[in-house]
Amino acid sequence: MAQTKNFRFEELLDKHHLKKTGARLRVLSMMYSKNTATSQPDLESVMSDIDRVTLYRILNVFEEKGIIHKVFDLNGTANYAVCHSDCGENHHHDEHLHFNCTNCKNVYCLDDLHMPRLTLPDGFKAESFTLYASGLCPKCSKKSNVMAN
Template identity: 40%
Template structure:
């Protein structure tokens, strides 16, 4: 387990319990956004509800962001910007591979600013690009 996990939790105002440290460690080791089912498998026999509550706490505190890539399963990834309880500031594009089904954060690719018609008030914004990732296109 990474030695700075406890510090990372404390800096976000999260009490570092054993389960929270395990979930964070698992997320930090992922190369792409991770669905809860994968976390459950990785952390078996951990309780599903505890993992879900941990992810929700992380999301509320700005440690992870949830991604709806259209697959039917919410995926979670570590925030790359300085997100907090006041909001997520890492508005970036996510790429979902049609072959391996992995969703990858593209933090250096910003979501373009949208001009909505008068009267429309946005609550959240996400952009999912679907296609073939470099790993699958090189096979």
């Protein structure tokens, strides 16, 4: 199964004409194993044996290729999450809700919630929308209910 998954990632890299290197497979594996986005600092500490510059480069190509997308949390920290649908080269569709938990700091991509189309003031031509929310995620809101405080 780990093998099955790896195979899937290798196909993904192939599809984008990227070489299958250990670093790239590990980054993919980590991001696909979570249902939240991963912050740059987290990635860096978990992948501490991979050179920082290499990590930046991996994240950048993945973003260019539409494999992942970058989202800044409430503190301006870069977070990365896999693209669930049809993101292509330099063409992202992450118009879903990004939920930033104020307690655990996790960023959730809630794909089901799409942007309601809005009418902008005269002259503004919107190309894309992103929606942020902050508050407590299911885990943390549960905890805070039970444990009071």
